[in-house]
């Protein structure tokens with residue numbers, strides 16, 4: 001008998017605790033803020049010459065400058081400090097194991113060496129670390 005009453009009390013405490021966590025999570029303004037920033041950063045400062053390359057090869061469907069989308073952001077990629085030769089290889093034959101948690105990138109063969117050279121220079125400017 002006594003132990004049943006004790007269990008009920010513990011269960012009640014558990015429910016109360018769960019509700020409290022939920023209330024805090026929902027009222028936390030940071031969550032709304034994150035969503036807001038996501039829509040904002042789709043209008044980024046990508047130079048026109050780079051936008052043309054990203055659009056022509058459809059990279060923009062999966063990559064953004066600052067926020068990860070389907071693939072990592074170009075800022076994240078910049079931290080790897082790839083040379084343009086390495087970038088060319090990775091775009092034509094992606095190595096998904098480099099990005100745990102991401103789906104595989106389909107190989108993009110349409111991109112030219114010159115386009116990758118220009119991309120590489122731009123990506124380098126995003127590395128702020």
Ligand code: HEC
Nearest residue numbers: 057058059062070071090094096098099102103104105108
């Ligand atoms: C259908 C979605 C999709 C498209 C289109 C796409 N990517 Fe990716 N990309 C990804 C994903 C997902 C990853 C991470 C997993 C992987 O590398 O397979 C990635 C990874 C990368 C990497 C990191 C490579 C590494 O191994 O560190 C680079 C650089 C890159 N993409 C550039 C590009 C460029 C440039 C284009 C356009 C020519 C492009 N991607 C098109 C989804 C995409």
